Amino acid sequence: MGSISFQSVDKVFGGSVKALDDINLEIADKEFVAIVGPSGCGKTTCLRMVAGFEAASSGTVSVNGRPVTSPGPDRAVVFQQFALFPWKTVRENIDLGLRNKNLAIGERSELIAGALKLMNLESHADAFPHQLSGGMQQRVAIARAYVLDPEVLLMDEPFGALDAQTRVVMQEELVRISRRNPRTVLFITHAVEEAVYLADRVAIMTRRPGRIKEVLDIKAVREREAWDKYPKIEDVMDLESFVHLRTHIWKSLREEKGFKDV
Amino acid sequence: MNDRPLSFAETFFLGLAGLVGFIGLWTFLSVSGIVPRQFLPNPLDVATRFIQLLSAPFAGATLPMHLASSFERYAYGVLLAAFVGVPLGLLMGWFRLLDDIVTPIFDGLRFIAPIAWVPFAALWFGTGIGGPVMIIFAGAFPPCLINAYRGARFVEPRLIEAGRMLGTPNSRMILEVLLPAAVPSIIAGLRVSAGLGWQSLVGAELIVAAAGVGFMMVQAQGSVQTQTVMVGMIAIGLVGMLIDVLLRQGEAWLRRRRGLEA
Ligand SMILES: Nc1ncnc2c1ncn2[C@@H]1O[C@H](COP(=O)(O)OP(=O)(O)OP(=O)(O)O)[C@@H](O)[C@H]1O
Ligand SMILES: [Mg+2]
Numbered sequence A: 001m002g003s004i005s006f007q008s009v010d011k012v013f014g015g016s017v018k019a020l021d022d023i024n025l026e027i028a029d030k031e032f033v034a035i036v037g038p039s040g041c042g043k044t045t046c047l048r049m050v051a052g053f054e055a056a057s058s059g060t061v062s063v064n065g066r067p068v069t070s071p072g073p074d075r076a077v078v079f080q081q082f083a084l085f086p087w088k089t090v091r092e093n094i095d096l097g098l099r100n101k102n103l104a105i106g107e108r109s110e111l112i113a114g115a116l117k118l119m120n121l122e123s124h125a126d127a128f129p130h131q132l133s134g135g136m137q138q139r140v141a142i143a144r145a146y147v148l149d150p151e152v153l154l155m156d157e158p159f160g161a162l163d164a165q166t167r168v169v170m171q172e173e174l175v176r177i178s179r180r181n182p183r184t185v186l187f188i189t190h191a192v193e194e195a196v197y198l199a200d201r202v203a204i205m206t207r208r209p210g211r212i213k214e215v216l217d218i219k220a221v222r223e224r225e226a227w228d229k230y231p232k233i234e235d236v237m238d239l240e241s242f243v244h245l246r247t248h249i250w251k252s253l254r255e256e257k258g259f260k261d262v
Numbered sequence B: 001m002n003d004r005p006l007s008f009a010e011t012f013f014l015g016l017a018g019l020v021g022f023i024g025l026w027t028f029l030s031v032s033g034i035v036p037r038q039f040l041p042n043p044l045d046v047a048t049r050f051i052q053l054l055s056a057p058f059a060g061a062t063l064p065m066h067l068a069s070s071f072e073r074y075a076y077g078v079l080l081a082a083f084v085g086v087p088l089g090l091l092m093g094w095f096r097l098l099d100d101i102v103t104p105i106f107d108g109l110r111f112i113a114p115i116a117w118v119p120f121a122a123l124w125f126g127t128g129i130g131g132p133v134m135i136i137f138a139g140a141f142p143p144c145l146i147n148a149y150r151g152a153r154f155v156e157p158r159l160i161e162a163g164r165m166l167g168t169p170n171s172r173m174i175l176e177v178l179l180p181a182a183v184p185s186i187i188a189g190l191r192v193s194a195g196l197g198w199q200s201l202v203g204a205e206l207i208v209a210a211a212g213v214g215f216m217m218v219q220a221q222g223s224v225q226t227q228t229v230m231v232g233m234i235a236i237g238l239v240g241m242l243i244d245v246l247l248r249q250g251e252a253w254l255r256r257r258r259g260l261e262a
Helices: A043-051 A088-098 A105-118 A134-146 A164-180 A191-200 A216-225 A233-238 A238-252 B006-031 B045-054 B062-092 B098-107 B115-127 B130-153 B159-164 B170-198 B201-205 B213-221 B224-259
Strands: A005-012 A016-027 A030-037 A059-064 A077-078 A152-156 A185-188 A201-205 A214-219
Touching: A005 A043, A005 A077, A016 A043, A016 A088, A016 A214, A030 A088, A030 A191, A043 A059, A043 A134, A043 A152, A059 B006, A077 B159, A088 A105, A088 B159, A105 A134, A105 A164, A134 A152, A134 A164, A164 A191, A164 B006, A185 A216, A191 A238, A201 A216, A214 A216, A214 A238, A216 A238, A216 B006, A216 B098, A233 A238, A233 B201, A238 B115, B006 B045, B045 B062, B045 B224, B062 B130, B062 B170, B062 B201, B062 B213, B115 B130, B115 B201, B115 B224, B130 B170, B130 B201, B159 B170, B170 B224, B201 B213, B201 B224
Parallel strands: A030 A185, A030 A201, A077 A152, A152 A185
Antiparallel strands: A005 A016, A005 A059, A201 A214
């Protein structure tokens, strides 16, 4: 179970900077929702409130109907800036969450091996983060979150640091994983195509103070047009139904001054 | 740091020039009679006395024996400071409540010079090993605590968030996140502590009744043997320098190792 609910959520920083204005969003269990919006509109803030790092100034953020009070491994986070422990190897970074769950060593090594394989990191298990490229570090951060098998996965621009090729591989991989083992995902991105390709729904935010401007149902289109029968992202991206959604989101974002990443 | 790093030879000769100038001035002042001999012994007398004291006992022991008993007290005092100060600093860096309780007391106490503790140190812990060790402890403790505390408080907030999101319990958070992050700061603190502890030595040995460089100097002063006092000062200076050089080497070695590892 992993539903997320934002009810009339406002966030004000330092008494005067209004970052979020009346956010309402219901994310069902096992639903994949992407948030897009101009830089500084409050996407990361939304995610941090679900994670339990930040409290709403007013309104309620709940997971499974219970208001969020503190962070916990039921809501794994992939941070925008990796946040790997520099003094731990790749394996140790992934292991920490498992040790905290008091799993037996045998089970842990199995899970770690699986996560390393999934993220194609097997040959770097004993490297330290500073010995890896940005893209590899990001994959470690994803592996560290995935291995916990959390009810809710919170991903803040997880592919932001990847080169275009790796990014595509990761996107296809994420689709494969989330079809096979669906879970609730809140996914933040600047890349419109990525949002449309991955998500069941896409929420578009206005510039600061961030509000939810529009929520698009992608899943209905995906199922109707049978996107999943195309194994490659570029084939999906050529479909008229895909292009239509993408263009719609672009236009919507264009109206928000300050969106400079498209 | 500054404009151009000086070569080793340049640094060496500048240092040598300073030393020669200093001894030259000292010789001139004492030999010319500008400063009466009983106030300022001349360098040659001091050197002779130094060599004598290497084998001939004064106040019950030779200079190396005095140094050895000083060093023993010193080592106990500094180790005690490290074993109490570093863990307490880390705990204060993690538990706000402890920080709020300890900081006001500590901020008051740390401005009391170690030598001011002499009467109470003697009263509480005696003039055997206890009293002197407490005075050295008083000198060495503050930097241990402050640096461990700062190191723990200024850990990258993302890493603490990552730890919390992985469900890390407090003890593991302190040992595996705060401690490794604080290591550079702790090492720097230990080096300062080692210096201050050695500086507190003479004060500590004002109250010892058996042996030690400070004890030797107090005895010599009683019988107006200024050369012997001077020998004690020089021995303290030399050993202090030696300790600092060794610890710098150790610190540099640790940093290099961490550079590779973390
Ligand atoms: N701790 C904070 N204190 C003060 N202001 C903050 C804080 N965190 C965020 N803000 C402000 O709130 C706004 C939203 O920040 P947030 O990081 O959520 O934006 P974002 O949508 O994730 O941006 P980006 O796409 O650049 O990552 C920004 O204007 C930011 O300056
Ligand atoms: Mg952000």
